[in-house]
Amino acid sequence: MTTTTEVAPVLEARSLSAGYRRVPCVREVSLDVRPGEIVVVLGPNGAGKTTTLLTLSGALPSLGGEVHLRGEPTDAALHHRVRGGLGIIPEERSVISRLSVRDNLRIGPGPVERALDLFPELRPLLRRRAGLLSGGEQQMLSTARALAAEPSVLLADELSLGLAPKIVTRLMQALRSAADRGAGVLLVEQHARQALAIADRAYILRRGSVVWSGSADEARANLQEIEGAYLGHEAAA
Numbered sequence: 001m002t003t004t005t006e007v008a009p010v011l012e013a014r015s016l017s018a019g020y021r022r023v024p025c026v027r028e029v030s031l032d033v034r035p036g037e038i039v040v041v042l043g044p045n046g047a048g049k050t051t052t053l054l055t056l057s058g059a060l061p062s063l064g065g066e067v068h069l070r071g072e073p074t075d076a077a078l079h080h081r082v083r084g085g086l087g088i089i090p091e092e093r094s095v096i097s098r099l100s101v102r103d104n105l106r107i108g109p110g111p112v113e114r115a116l117d118l119f120p121e122l123r124p125l126l127r128r129r130a131g132l133l134s135g136g137e138q139q140m141l142s143t144a145r146a147l148a149a150e151p152s153v154l155l156a157d158e159l160s161l162g163l164a165p166k167i168v169t170r171l172m173q174a175l176r177s178a179a180d181r182g183a184g185v186l187l188v189e190q191h192a193r194q195a196l197a198i199a200d201r202a203y204i205l206r207r208g209s210v211v212w213s214g215s216a217d218e219a220r221a222n223l224q225e226i227e228g229a230y231l232g233h234e235a236a237a
């Protein structure tokens with residue numbers, strides 16, 4: 001894994017506030033992601049992880065602070081950010097059920113062949129309707145589609161949700177490889193262990209604020225304390 005603190009961030013939140021109907025549930029969050037690293041955002045249900053990711057992507061407008069992409073402040077909408085090199089794997093699998101695997105890849109932002117090189121498991125499934133795939137296969141399709149565009153920044157939300165450990169390992173490996181090829185990856189996860197196994201750094205969000213940040217090594221070494229202090233249910237805080 002690379003230590004990249006001397007490299008300029010590809011993605012930065014500076015005192016970012018975000019929420020719904022003008023009511024912030026994320027307050028003054030600052031974080032950054034550098035090329036070649038995986039940064040994981042951990043936190044209990046309702047901590048504001050998805051809201052932060054959606055606001056970084058441009059899918060939700062910010063309610064304060066700034067988002068910087070490759071050093072430039074931006075308030076562009078999601079599709080502009082995607083054209084500028086941002087990739088997103090949203091929480092709800094973004095495959096189109098009635099289309100074949102091939103057509104789902106065709107409408108993606110990158111070449112179909114590159115997606116298939118990244119996930120050869122999809123080759124025998126090309127003619128199948130995406131709605132008939134297993135959850136793991138659908139997540140591979142979403143991930144392949146996003147990675148085929150070789151994004152310089154990739155945002156992934158709860159990639160592991162409801163999936164078997166073997167598939168999760170496969171997906172995490174694909175993110176690690178993308179980072180090793182130079183992408184900055186921001187991964188939102190509820191399950192700390194598997195995400196920390198491939199991450200370089202971590203932030204913990206609780207009630208809309210960053211309550212801990214450090215290296216993934218540090219987080220792994222203190223996981224029990226961190227889980228006890230920060231990753232319990234919001235209601236129990």
Ligand SMILES: Nc1ncnc2c1ncn2[C@@H]1O[C@H](COP(=O)(O)OP(=O)(O)OP(=O)(O)O)[C@@H](O)[C@H]1O
Pocket residue numbers: 020025043044045046047048049050051052190
């Ligand atoms: N579309 C929405 N409209 C209004 N409030 C919302 C909406 N989506 C989320 N919220 C609220 O915003 C807060 C933060 O939610 P968010 O989904 O960002 O948390 P999270 O950390 O991603 O949790 P989870 O792991 O459950 O997805 C919560 O209080 C949630 O109820």
